Amino acid sequence: MNPSETSKPRNSADFFEMLRLRGNALPKRLKQCAEYVAANPAVVAVSTVAELAAGAQVPPSAFMRFCQEMGFSGFSEMQKLFREEYSQNWPDYASRLSKLRNGDAQAPQFLLAEFAEAGRTSIESLTRTIDPDALRRAVAVLAGARTIHLVGLRRTFPVATYLAYAFEKMQIPAILHSGTGNLSSAHLIGQGDALIAISFAPYTPDTIALAESAVKRNADVVVITDLPTSPLARIDAVRFMVPEVDVGAFRSLSATLTLAMTLAVGVGTQRRAL
Amino acid sequence: MNPSETSKPRNSADFFEMLRLRGNALPKRLKQCAEYVAANPAVVAVSTVAELAAGAQVPPSAFMRFCQEMGFSGFSEMQKLFREEYSQNWPDYASRLSKLRNGDAQAPQFLLAEFAEAGRTSIESLTRTIDPDALRRAVAVLAGARTIHLVGLRRTFPVATYLAYAFEKMQIPAILHSGTGNLSSAHLIGQGDALIAISFAPYTPDTIALAESAVKRNADVVVITDLPTSPLARIDAVRFMVPEVDVGAFRSLSATLTLAMTLAVGVGTQRRAL
DNA sequence: GTGGGAATGGAATGAAAATTCCATAAGCAC
DNA sequence: GTGCTTATGGAATTTTCATTCCATTCCCAC
Structure with missing residues (x-):
């Protein structure tokens, strides 16, 4: 983790803001990645590294470097962000339900x-x-x-x-x-x-x-x-x-x-x- | 492949139609899968078998059987369908909003x-x-x-x-x-x-x-x-x-x-x- | 009850994907 | 041009995930 690395984006707005700021300073291949992702955000949620790399016309390893450069530990972590935005991360109410049943002393404001x-x-x-x-x-x-x-x-x-x-x-x-x-x-x-x-x-x-x-x-x-x-x-x-x-x-x-x-x-x- | 199997759905409309027709005849666990998928179609595009199975409260193997019962070779093939449908719908989102703003304010979706x-x-x-x-x-x-x-x-x-x-x-x-x-x-x-x-x-x-x-x-x-x-x-x-x-x-x-x-x-x- | 068939859950397997590593290439200063 | 740093691409590795298999359970008919 070198000091030039920015902190991890928490949502896609963060992410695109970072692209805007740092996008032009990136090396050639990584810039290609940035442009491809910016143009096809939805595709990131449903594709593999290999597919995205092909789309951006870079080798998979370059795409990986891009992800890390953006502050993520790797591609999977970056994809998680896009997936959550994309599917709205439907909360798991099934598990909360059991909590509701067990913890009967639920304070009303939590409800x-x-x-x-x-x-x-x-x-x-x-x-x-x-x-x-x-x-x-x-x-x-x-x-x-x-x-x-x-x-x-x-x-x-x-x-x-x-x-x-x-x-x-x-x-x-x-x-x-x-x-x-x-x-x-x-x-x-x-x-x-x-x-x-x-x-x-x-x-x-x-x-x-x-x-x-x-x-x-x-x-x-x-x-x-x-x-x-x-x-x-x-x-x-x-x-x-x-x-x-x-x-x-x-x-x-x-x-x-x-x-x-x-x-x-x-x-x-x-x-x-x- | 037994003869009761229906042919493979080509798009999500096909798929939901099949669910509508056969959904009630499915065994318990598979019906749980059907309902979970029907209720969370977008999630299918971005999740793993294990996650979906947990969501539907069935073991992963049951979810696999569900995919095959619906006419797919496996989960991956089914997911492909959802990925295609849903990544296509996404880009509309921004343009849809602007269309809403420009179009006549009486359109029901504006309401x-x-x-x-x-x-x-x-x-x-x-x-x-x-x-x-x-x-x-x-x-x-x-x-x-x-x-x-x-x-x-x-x-x-x-x-x-x-x-x-x-x-x-x-x-x-x-x-x-x-x-x-x-x-x-x-x-x-x-x-x-x-x-x-x-x-x-x-x-x-x-x-x-x-x-x-x-x-x-x-x-x-x-x-x-x-x-x-x-x-x-x-x-x-x-x-x-x-x-x-x-x-x-x-x-x-x-x-x-x-x-x-x-x-x-x-x-x-x-x-x-x- | 008892037998047979379907349904189920868990563990083993194999495939596919992410991630890392390294040798090579490219850019740059001197 | 030479040496140094950074960037790059491909191949090896590891992890994750889909898929299959099989023993067990459940359900229904008799």
Whole structure:
């Protein structure tokens, strides 16, 4: 470790700042590496030294020297940084969950920190995984509907009620199917209507049934669920998979609500434009 | 290669389609893999078998079997698919943002970005402003209550229903006061009970009335509201001011829900410890 | 219960990748 | 040009990781 070495970058912003400062002072081959990495940051996360070296047109050993020159112990350490940024380093809540179970004397503010992080992570990854086209289609379908039906039971009931509130506030006709009194409300849904069905594992059968029945009745369906293996994902509909993070046995709803708000307001503005 | 094996997926859409179709028919461990992969697709691109297996809580060999069951020769081949897909999507990120800024402000993904930002900000400032001592007191009060009453109407109704769900799941006696049928339910609250009252501007009079009546009946009250000038803030109670960010006429609920989860789980663990 | 077949987990193996080392080449001062 | 320092490329080494194999367990049918 010679004294000219700068300290290790902690994130990619650090890293690129360092490149900016020291980039021009590097020897030829290392400069090639710097330029290649700057131009293809994402590729670093998913490639081997040999591949990157080939891309930068230098031998692998030169690339290794580059990594060390940037303050890392080697390529692996540098790659770790890019991988974390790239995958957002989804925290390992499974292991925290056991901590939650064992250490029963958890101070509430630690819990708050956990839930806050779960919420942030969920929202962050929502924005990266949502298909803009699906969003557009969902908004179009809902804006064109005569009546919007809403169903979400148990853990997703808050989302359904939020949508009901938002639509009411914008004076868009919407019906919340809550299952009160165990009445079947499937017959309310007809052609020209749309249904937003929300369900996470364990999937409430009533929600699935209502969604299936809506499809049979030629209503448009928008599905919000968690996984492609969900029974709701089998339905012919505009589908959203929301990457909500579990903390212990509880699931953050932040991302789902964010999506719900987006749909509601999107529909509102589109209707007004018509 | 047995005949039941499906042909190799060519892209991630293929892959998720296969998961959707065959996911439920898989044996337990392989299903865990399927779900983990579905929930964390980006992580697959940048992780090792061992890491993913740990994430899915299966041994590495099970994860290998999963890859082969999905039609790949092994993990490396499957990872290749994810790497290709995901390193292609990345460069769009910067251009996507600028497109968002330039393009019409009504595009749904622009809305999504706004709401996501609002949610993040709200949660962030919640963790900064919450008083740990108030949290501790609230949890103590609620954990000691015979029955926990919940009230939150209109825009805060989703929070109240979320709490109701959480308490039910943990088998903690809780009553959701929803005002259905316009029946007064204030008389249900008595000494030894606790009430969580949630209200944001414009404050629903029923919520305030119920909270005041609970105080008169010597019940403990926990208040979640937005401003110190709120009528709920005048009540003798453990008080939380949640700094939710408004987007247009709509308010993110992310921070409020995060606080609600914290209270619920905090009470749950504390009760179990008693 | 009991037998058979599928599923599982752990340890052994082999391949691939990162990292180091060293001989050679290039640049530079004198 | 000569000697010295720094840079370079390829090959050897070591570490990490994917993959396979097999003994054990689990589950279901009878």
